[in-house]
Amino acid sequence: MTQALPHERMLKWAEERPDDIFLRQIINRQFTDFTYAEVVDKALRLVSALRAQGLMPGDKVGLISKNCAEWYICDLAMMLGSYISVPVFPTAGADTIEHCLTHSEAKLVFIGKLDDNRAINTVCQNLEELITVSFPYPNTPECHHSFNALIDSHAPSEERPSHQDEDVMSLVYTSGTSGLPKGAILSYGGFAFSAQNLIEHIGIVDNERLFSYLPLAHITERVYILGTSMMAGVQVAFPESLDTFIEDVKMHRPTLFISVPRLWTVFQQRILEKLPQAKLNILLKIPFVSGLIKRKLADGLGLNEARVLGCGSAPVSPALLRWYESIGLNITEAWGMTENYAYGTLNLPYRSDKIGTVGSAGPGVDIKIAEDDEILVRSKGLFSGYYKNDIATKESFNDEGWLHTGDLGSLDEEGFLTIQGRKKDNFKTAKGKFVSPVPIEKRLFELCGIEMMCVVGSGMPAPILLAVAHAYPNFDRDRYAKKVSRAIETINKELESHAKIKGVLMIKEPWSIENGVLTPTLKIKRHLLEKQYHDTGCNWPKDQLIQWEE
Numbered sequence: 170m171t172q173a174l175p176h177e178r179m180l181k182w183a184e185e186r187p188d189d190i191f192l193r194q195i196i197n198r199q200f201t202d203f204t205y206a207e208v209v210d211k212a213l214r215l216v217s218a219l220r221a222q223g224l225m226p227g228d229k230v231g232l233i234s235k236n237c238a239e240w241y242i243c244d245l246a247m248m249l250g251s252y253i254s255v256p257v258f259p260t261a262g263a264d265t266i267e268h269c270l271t272h273s274e275a276k277l278v279f280i281g282k283l284d285d286n287r288a289i290n291t292v293c294q295n296l297e298e299l300i301t302v303s304f305p306y307p308n309t310p311e312c313h314h315s316f317n318a319l320i321d322s323h324a325p326s327e328e329r330p331s332h333q334d335e336d337v338m339s340l341v342y343t344s345g346t347s348g349l350p351k352g353a354i355l356s357y358g359g360f361a362f363s364a365q366n367l368i369e370h371i372g373i374v375d376n377e378r379l380f381s382y383l384p385l386a387h388i389t390e391r392v393y394i395l396g397t398s399m400m401a402g403v404q405v406a407f408p409e410s411l412d413t414f415i416e417d418v419k420m421h422r423p424t425l426f427i428s429v430p431r432l433w434t435v436f437q438q439r440i441l442e443k444l445p446q447a448k449l450n451i452l453l454k455i456p457f458v459s460g461l462i463k464r465k466l467a468d469g470l471g472l473n474e475a476r477v478l479g480c481g482s483a484p485v486s487p488a489l490l491r492w493y494e495s496i497g498l499n500i501t502e503a504w505g506m507t508e509n510y511a512y513g514t515l516n517l518p519y520r521s522d523k524i525g526t527v528g529s530a531g532p533g534v535d536i537k538i539a540e541d542d543e544i545l546v547r548s549k550g551l552f553s554g555y556y557k558n559d560i561a562t563k564e565s566f567n568d569e570g571w572l573h574t575g576d577l578g579s580l581d582e583e584g585f586l587t588i589q590g591r592k593k594d595n596f597k598t599a600k601g602k603f604v605s606p607v608p609i610e611k612r613l614f615e616l617c618g619i620e621m622m623c624v625v626g627s628g629m630p631a632p633i634l635l636a637v638a639h640a641y642p643n644f645d646r647d648r649y650a651k652k653v654s655r656a657i658e659t660i661n662k663e664l665e666s667h668a669k670i671k672g673v674l675m676i677k678e679p680w681s682i683e684n685g686v687l688t689p690t691l692k693i694k695r696h697l698l699e700k701q702y703h704d705t706g707c708n709w710p711k712d713q714l715i716q717w718e719e
Contacts, residue, residue, distance in 0.1 A: 213325035226251035234281020258689030334358025352556035364396030418471030463497035616656035
C-alpha cells in the first residue's frame with residue numbers, strides 16, 4: 170500500500186471534517202481559529218498566487234518566521250503547488266539567511282513573525298530580485314506583497330499534484346555548529362514515513378492537542394509537530410510571544426509537548442526560585458501533600474493534561490530528567506538529526522531505568538555501531554543528500570546504505586542507545602590524547618547544575634571548562650565558586666589524567682543566538698569557543714582553579 174502524503178491527508182480532512190478546528194493562533198490573548206477547510210482553501214489560493222508571480226513547479230520558496238498558522242498554510246501550499254520549501258530560522262543572522270536563500274536559489278520568500286527584522290531587511294536590500302511576501306503581524310518588514318491580499322485576490326487552484334516518494338519536498342539547512350549550514354534534501358516519502366511511524370508509535374489519536382513553538386525551520390518540530398498533525402489530523406496551537414509563553418501553554422493545555430534541554434532547565438529554575446529544593450524535598454515526602462504539589466507544578470506549567478513529554482535536539486543531563494521524574498513529569502528522550510528526519514530512537518514507552526540513554530530504535534529504524542563507535546542508521550526515512558554538495562553526500566552513506574551520523578555511541582543488550590558525543594567534538598590535547606567532552610559536561614551538570622557550559626582543550630596542555638553561571642537573586646560569587654570547585658575535584662578523581670579539568674573560566678556574558686555562540690536550536694558552537702579561548706587555556710595559571718572573565 171502506498172504511504173499517504175501530508176498534503177493528501179489535509180485534502181482528506183478538509184473534505185471529511187471541514188469545520189473542525191485545525192490551527193489555533195493566539196492573538197491579543199485570544200484564539201484565532203482556522204478550520205481544516207479554511208487552511209486548505211487558503212493554501213490552494215496561495216498556489217494560484219505564486220503561479221501568478223511566475224513561479225513554476227520545482228522552484229524554491231523561502232520561509233522565515235516564528236511559528237504561526239500562516240507558516241503551516243505556506244508549507245501546505247508549497248506541497249500542493251509542487252514548490253520546494255526552504256525554511257530559515259527566524260533568529261538567523263543576515264549571513265546565514267542570505268546563504269540559505271542564495272544557495273537554494275529561492276525565487277520568493279515569505280517573511281512572518283520576527284522579534285527582530287534587521288537581518289532580513291539587510292538581506293532583502295542585497296537581493297533585489299527576490300520577491301517578498303509579508304505575514305499579517307507587527308514588526309514584519311515592508312514587502313512586495315501581503316499574505317492576506319494575495320490570498321484574497323486569487324481563486325483556489327484546481328491543480329492536485331501526484332508526488333512520488335522520492336520527489337523533493339524541502340531543503341532544510343542544518344544549524345551550522347561547525348561552519349556554514351548545509352542544505353539537506355528531504356523527500357515526500359521520507360517525511361511521510363517518519364511522521365506516520367511516530368503517530369503509530371506514540372499512539373496519536375484525534376483529540377490530541379499539540380503546541381508548536383520550537384522553530385519549524387528545525388527538523389524536529391517540522392516532523393514531530395507539523396508532520397504528525399497534518400498526517401493524523403490533530404489540533405495545533407501557536408504562542409503569541411516569548412513573554413506570554415507559559416500562559417499560552419496553559420490556554421491550550423497540550424496533550425503532547427516537546428521541548429529542548431535548555432528550556433526544561435529554565436522551567437526547573439522557575440519552579441525552584443518559587444519553591445527551593447530543600448522545601449520541595451520535604452513536601453514530596455508527605456504522602457497526601459506530594460500528589461497535590463505534583464499536580465500544582467504540572468498545572469503551573471500548563472502540562473497537567475500532557476500524556477507524553479519529549480526532549481531532544483541536544484544532550485540532556487540524566488539528573489535533569491530524574492528531577493522531573495521526582496515531581497511526576499516523565500520526559501521521553503529522543504534522538505535523531507536532520508539527515509534522518511529527527512526520527513531515530515525514543516525512550517517510549519517511558520522507562521525510568523533507561524534514563525541516560527536516548528531510547529531504542531523506533532519502528533522501521535535499524536541502528537548499529539561501527540568499529541570506531543560511530544552510530545550508523547538505516548531506514549526509509551533518510552535524506553537524499555546535500556544540495557549542490559556531492560562530496561558531503563557521498564561521505565554520508567556507506568555502500569550498504571547506512572547513514573554515518575557523526576555521533577558516537579553504544580547499544581546495551583536491549584538495544585537502548587547511549588550517546589557519547591559528536592565525532593567532531595572530541596579533541597586532542599597538546600599531550601596527543603583524545604578527550605570526549607559531552608560525558609564530562611553531563612556529569613558536571615549532575616554535580617553542580619551549571620546551566621551552560623563547554624569543555625574545550627584542542628591543542629591545550631589540559632582541558633578547561635567554560636561556564637556561564639546562572640544569575641540567581643543575591644548571587645554570591647564565592648559560594649558559587651566553592652560549589653564548582655567541589656564538583657571539579659570530584660570529577661577529576663573519576664577522569665583519566667589527560668582528561669582532568671585544569672581550570673574553570675566563569676564567562677561574563679551569557680551565550681546567546683544574538684552574540685553568535687548558540688545556533689538557532691540553542692546548540693553551542695564549540696569550534697567558535699575553542700578558537701576564542703585557545704590562548705586562555707594554553708596560558709592557564711598553575712595554581713588557580715577558577716577565574717572570572719572581566
